[in-house]
Amino acid sequence: MHDIHGTEKGCYDRLRWYCRVIRETNPGSVAECEIDPVTSKFKWSLIFLDEPRIKNKYKDCILVAVSNDANDDLFTIGYSIVDAENDAVEQLFVGSHHSYCLRHLVDNFVKRVLRSYQKHNKKHWSSVFKKVAYTPSLQEHEQHINNIIDSMPLARVFIVQSHPQSWANALFLGDRWGVMNNNIAECWNNWVKLAHYLPIVAMVDHIHMQIMNIIHR
Template structure:
């Protein structure tokens, strides 16, 4: 199974069970298949519990060999446990300023390895309207504290490459996981009058939603009230595409995950 797991890190023990049954007619217990997957991951990537020590060396090597890159790694000083790591490559930052739209999509997705965590990302679109990776981070959890840290790091690289000045950027994000389905009907209203008409229809059909909708700042999600540039984008689907693009890598130990994403970014830029 080693070749299969190396090509598909997200290959699950249940898939191992099914493949062994189909190929050889042998029925394995789930625990046996799970041990097979664990042993294979160990042979390929080493001991996952000790792999976080590699991140310090990785950050130093990245800054040394890829000038202009940002690679910051933090641990809990008391517990001596991994907290988070932020990665943005020098050329990714430089070319974002040279030709990408002044818009950034932010999102987080769950990591599927043994120790879990969350993968945060900042992506944009290049002049050909294709997905562009600006930065990503691995954190212990998706919470306000880690998002604030991520955004501050993002601000640092944007200001540094722009001569100490911060341009106006349009930020797209999925701010609430539980938005009611009817709200997008109002989000595409081009005028305030149409917006209010749509909202009235929603409130009539769902009275309990009124306070929820009214408490949201329409400047941040409704076309009719948004004063910035939307760059022709109505949602954050592009960052969802990025999450799917790194689906297999999210099953790897953290150092391997970071480097596998680096390789994917390099190949994408090379192909373009």
């Protein structure tokens, strides 16, 4: 088998050659392989993380990491069933730029800040908060934040504690390619929704079968 296909470790090094040949022999095709210049390891452009809760008395949760494949379809990188969410991101993704889901952040902004200002237009100020996140300009970023704080002084603490460098384009150190929400992980969660109500062995088997079905379809 190794004589025909090569070793598992060696094949990773041939990915760069493989992508180049695809582009050369199939004009118009897109094939990219990103390699970390420091570790020489294969890199994923974006990995989406989520921790859906299991619907049983033990209140465990599923940690899942997903991404998009070359056809922009859902690709399961890995998942784990644990008793609680902890600091897995800091331990397993050392040096990675961790970004927050804007949709959840806006929801928290509405609950923790806007509810204290009943006369304010929730839709308008949610839109202004999104402008803080989307603008690539540091000057515009600060203008939108000042606009919010001038109208709602309580927003200052919320914004500082939310770590803007993890969700605002003007401050984020990595590349988000315009992806501001964790929708793909939410799709995965909905995809295996039935598993949330199953006993542990049946749950793992259901998720496994779902993944295998999409691989072989």
